[in-house]
Amino acid sequence: MKRKRETNSENYHGESYADQLRLASLLTCNAKKQAINEDHFFPGSHGLDAACGIGQHTILLAEKVGLGGFVDGIDTSSEHIDTACKELRDNPVRERVNFQVGDILSLPFENDTYDWIWCADTLWPGAFPDPVGAVKELMRVTKPGGVISILYWTSHMFLPGYPKLEARLNVIFNETTPYMNSVEPGMHFTRALGWLKSSGLQDVSVNHYTTSEHGPLNEEKRSSISFLIDMLYAGIHDKLDKRNKEKYLELIDPDSNEYILNLSDYFCFLNYACFNGTLPRKDK
Numbered sequence: 001m002k003r004k005r006e007t008n009s010e011n012y013h014g015e016s017y018a019d020q021l022r023l024a025s026l027l028t029c030n031a032k033k034q035a036i037n038e039d040h041f042f043p044g045s046h047g048l049d050a051a052c053g054i055g056q057h058t059i060l061l062a063e064k065v066g067l068g069g070f071v072d073g074i075d076t077s078s079e080h081i082d083t084a085c086k087e088l089r090d091n092p093v094r095e096r097v098n099f100q101v102g103d104i105l106s107l108p109f110e111n112d113t114y115d116w117i118w119c120a121d122t123l124w125p126g127a128f129p130d131p132v133g134a135v136k137e138l139m140r141v142t143k144p145g146g147v148i149s150i151l152y153w154t155s156h157m158f159l160p161g162y163p164k165l166e167a168r169l170n171v172i173f174n175e176t177t178p179y180m181n182s183v184e185p186g187m188h189f190t191r192a193l194g195w196l197k198s199s200g201l202q203d204v205s206v207n208h209y210t211t212s213e214h215g216p217l218n219e220e221k222r223s224s225i226s227f228l229i230d231m232l233y234a235g236i237h238d239k240l241d242k243r244n245k246e247k248y249l250e251l252i253d254p255d256s257n258e259y260i261l262n263l264s265d266y267f268c269f270l271n272y273a274c275f276n277g278t279l280p281r282k283d284k
């Protein structure tokens, strides 16, 4: 059966947004688990998952902080928060997680509440006109000496054997995605070391995490990768020249002999960067 292939970039594969996050997570969770395994999410600590989506990371973070720890998850979407609450209901960590609707730009929490803050795949300069202001609001609710971690998807390779075609797609992606195209170099997400420092954070550092898959792919991994390819390129492949567009459509068509996810030597990877900064300690 031919897989449903939507070209509307808001409706990849016709999945709900929550299902999209779940599908993406099948591939991305390995890299995110590595980031969550860092020492600053320490046992017994109190943290905030800022823009938590459907709460997938909130639960991983609650597992990491263990009994005696607590994690709040906040997101502007009441639909995502409802989904997060439903998923939490039967989870063993439910006693140490709270989800609520709210805006990370105006947090409904007291000053100096959290030991750490995690914010994944959200605080894109360009999408947020004042990322430094947003970080300052996160800093307000973080304790002196606490750590703020901001995670970004940085790079990927999904079309092995076709580096020029994938490079063309990535150029188009960067040229046409407003939050990539309209950002001056010093405020690009890859320069977060600089703008996190300018927000007043200390000991700013970055760690890079990778995850990869190879053929033969099982059905779960195949749907996740197919979804991610669509997420990146479905809305933009029309801008390729005729020859490249035909090749691309052949490579992603499950009914084609060239379907790339059927290759026994298929290989793909994606990378995340986690930028960390520490709140200055108050003078004694």
Ligand SMILES: C[S@@+](CC[C@H](N)C(=O)[O-])C[C@H]1O[C@@H](n2cnc3c(N)ncnc32)[C@H](O)[C@@H]1O
Pocket: 021, 050, 051, 052, 053, 054, 056, 057, 074, 075, 076, 077, 080, 102, 103, 104, 105, 119, 120, 121, 122
């Ligand atoms: C790409 S999703 C990432 C969700 C989650 N952090 C993850 O990585 O799975 C971005 C999320 O940010 C939320 N969001 C966008 N602007 C926000 C804001 N100002 N305050 C809180 N949440 C926001 C959206 O509703 C969405 O759930």
